[in-house]
Amino acid sequence: MTDTDFRAETRAWLEANCPPEMRQPVESDGDVCWGGRKWRFKSDAQKIWLERMAAKGWTVPEWPKAYGGGGLSRDEAKILAQEMQAIGARSPLSSFGIWMLGPALLKYGNEAQKCEHLPKIARGEIRWCQGYSEPGAGSDLAALRTSAVLEPGSGSGPGGDHYVVNGQKVWTSYADRADWIFCLVRTDPAAPKHLGISFLLFDMESEGVSTSPIKLISGYSPFCQTFFDDVRVPKENLMGEAGKGWDIAKYLLTHEREMIGGMDFAATGRDALHQLAKTALGDAIPGLLRADIVRHEIDALAFGLTMERVKDEAKAGQGVGALSSMLKYYGTEVNKQRQELIMAINGSDSLLWEGDTKHEGDMAKSWLRSRANSIEGGTSEVQLNIIAKRVLQLPGA
């Protein structure tokens, strides 16, 4: 099929299948569909939209059809995204399974794991969370201590059929609402720290798993502490080889970083800052604030073009590589600056915390939430370390 035909067909299908309600801008967290066993659809339209898109494989347009994907080429996926944007269609499904685990599963998972997990991710049936950070392993992630020990075998074999997991994770996003976890565990305490780590998948309903939400400065609790107390995990749930988990972790992090760095720029209908300022202040804007806004817009526009160029170069096989750290670092710093300026533009109105209407407090909460952007998924300082080491090849200390 030519791209023109595909575009026409896609447009017609979206027109016929995207419920009108799903073409309205996202207004609150409840408008974003995360799926999973515990998910309660906000409306029939949200449910129908997910089901129809999943049936086409278009929740994950570029994944192979065999695993619940759409089997689209990159160009076709771009057309689908453009056509969805044209009618203001919401994303049918937001999911760490799609953004983070899926790409890693496709690369490192065995056939049984791909067949078991990918279709459920694509259909929004299982919601995943990420078990990475620990109280003693933040920026120094490889220092993690959560252990997974293979049970002793009953006979003369090398071991039993289950790992027993003990330890604690922190900053586990939405652990209290997730069904399964992909988790970094230490399987070989004697090996050098990067080489003793393995990548385990398990059900959050397993006995011995408990979670406790962490309240943040924004008032939100998107993160949890997660505790593992003798959790038994079948050994076939090990992804990749034992001791090779760090490679998978790094691969997955590049996807996470691109996601976090680009999040705010990919959002449809993102108003340029100067438009917000114009609406709020008209011409009565202090010169220095206007200058700050213009400088921010210059950086934001140049960053947006850089995201575009990185994608175009990758497609043309001209990429510089190792750029996810750049996108993560710069994108989050620019977004933090944007939130700071939104507060300044709105003056004392931006300070509202509680009120009668549902949007009161949004600005302050978004501002506070954005402070985490340059911490989560590897701090800005860690990204700069990675650029210095991998891209610039500067000597180690």
Add this chain to the structure above:
Amino acid sequence: MPLVLNDEQRMVKDSADGFFASEAPVSQLRKLRDEKHADGFDRGLWAKMAEMGFAGVAIPEQFGGAGLGMVAAGLIQEAIGRNLSLSPFLSSAVLSATILARGGSDEQKAALLPKMAAAELIVALACDEAARHTPAHVATRAEAAGNGFRLSGTKTFVLDGHVADKLIVAARTSDAEDEAVGITLFLVDPKLAGVSVSRKILVDSRNAAIVVLDGCQVDGADVIGEVGGGYTLLEAALDAGRACLAAEMLGVAAQSFATTVDYLKQREQFGQKIGSFQALQHRAAHLFCEVELARSATLRALQALDAGEDRAPFYVSLAKAKAGEVAKLATNEAVQMHGGIGMTDDYDIGFFMKRARAAGETFGDTAFHGDRLATLMGY
């Protein structure tokens, strides 16, 4: 349009990078400066640039040029920025060629463009009158006289004015001093009575002239484009020049950065390479990102000019503003990270900082282009 170079553009890039590195490295700039060269550039190099098709890059093929467009011109000027090569490329091959190719009469084009592409004729643009770039501020008057006009006024910062065979002068034929309307462009022979050109050597070892017009008489046939309609042409040429300056500053920034990263890997203090210190690593990594942003903005601007997009001025100002800031940061960081040696004339890095300063200032600095960007966004 994807933000990547096509095959033709990659060939231009490869040949420009190789050419300027071998034919016009920083040592040539140093030599020309030290001997106070009368032209301020090497005419042999300029002739070779014509042979390579560089001098005619923005001139249509029917007038002897290569007709390769602005992305190609930007790639050439980026290589110029990496090597700080001296030539009248910006003044004649970009600015003046753009004005003549767009607005010149058939006679003007036939008479001038082939010679410009062959590096046999240098044409310089006399536009600015104030120290800070304000293109619509034109006080130079052109009064109807004889079968043409009589020009009076003073033009400043005329790039390569002292070696120009012809000048393109913006003068006011009507309306008030700061209006965009009423400006007309004239071809002026600097040897005419009533024209005096004085060379000024700038901090970056390049040249700009002050051109005083004292009742200089030009013919009606010397008008370029419409009487009173010169500003549109001027802006088009300035945008071409600004985008190429962004590309040059990208080259300046990228080369300073590369030199600095090399130095961080060699220089030892406290018994270790200074590049192992995180205080310097983070600044270098940040600079890497900034240079990449400047590259994206610059390529987008050059592509927009080639495609004739309505939004081209917007992207040009974005590129000039961003690349200007990045070149300033990159060269200042370069000098700082080199420490004492960075302050010496013997070492090349200072030349890069000087050029970044001058190129940033030329045809609008970040404040000018930030303001223009905001105005174009209706803000």
